[in-house]
Amino acid sequence: MQKVVLMALVVLSAACQTKTNNAEQNEATTKVMAVEQLLANAETMVDTEITVQGHVTHTCKHSGKRCFIVGDNPELSIRVEAGGQIQGFNRELTGNTIAVKGVLKERRLSEEYIAQWEEKVKLKEAKEDGTAETCAAEMSNISNMRQWMEANNKNYYSIYYVNGVSYEVVD
Structure with missing residues (x-):
């Protein structure tokens, strides 16, 4: 009888521990x-379900399948792709704050890819067809990517984005 009671306590204890671990995981x-918080920890959160809140600065006007959000620092933004329950992002969202639930993803741009991109930009610059301003911005981006790669001792540049599942407008 004591063995049965002891076994029942062990099983209940394990069940409670599992519920606690699941609750902690769900809370996270x-x-x-x-x-800003998401991007600061992005490297360790890839392929993790997250909820991020930000101010919508742009929605894709052609397809509505993506939007960009920023936090307090307008220089840090993240792209949100429509998926799950999100059919698209309408243009009226621009200027609103939203909370997006989704999975954080990463796209890595290799050194080779960046070098090829730079060559294409240089060819475009040589044409002198009025795209000089665009080319200067692209060359600046390429330079910033290379500086980040050197500073972080990486042979790639990471672009993080969210595969959105759902969102809600926050007041």
Whole structure:
């Protein structure tokens, strides 16, 4: 009889521990983060379900399948791709604050890819067809990517984005 009671206590204890671990895991994935907080920890959160809140600065006007959000620092933004329950992002969202639930993803641009991109930009610059301003911006981006790669001792540049599942407008 004592063995049965002891076994029941062990099983209940394990069940409670599992519920606690699941609750902690769910709390971590439902905690709303600012864009800055997400990007600061992005490398360790790839392929993790997250919730990020930010101010919509742009929605794709042609397809509505993506939007960009920023936090307090307007220089840090993250792209959100429509998916799950999100059919698209309408233009009226621009200027609103939203909380997006989704999975954080990473796209890595290799050194080779960046070098090829730079060559294309240089060819475009040589044409002198009025795209000089665009080319200067692209060359600046390429330079910034290379500086980041050197500073972080990486042979690639990471671009993080969210595969959105759902969102809500926050007052």
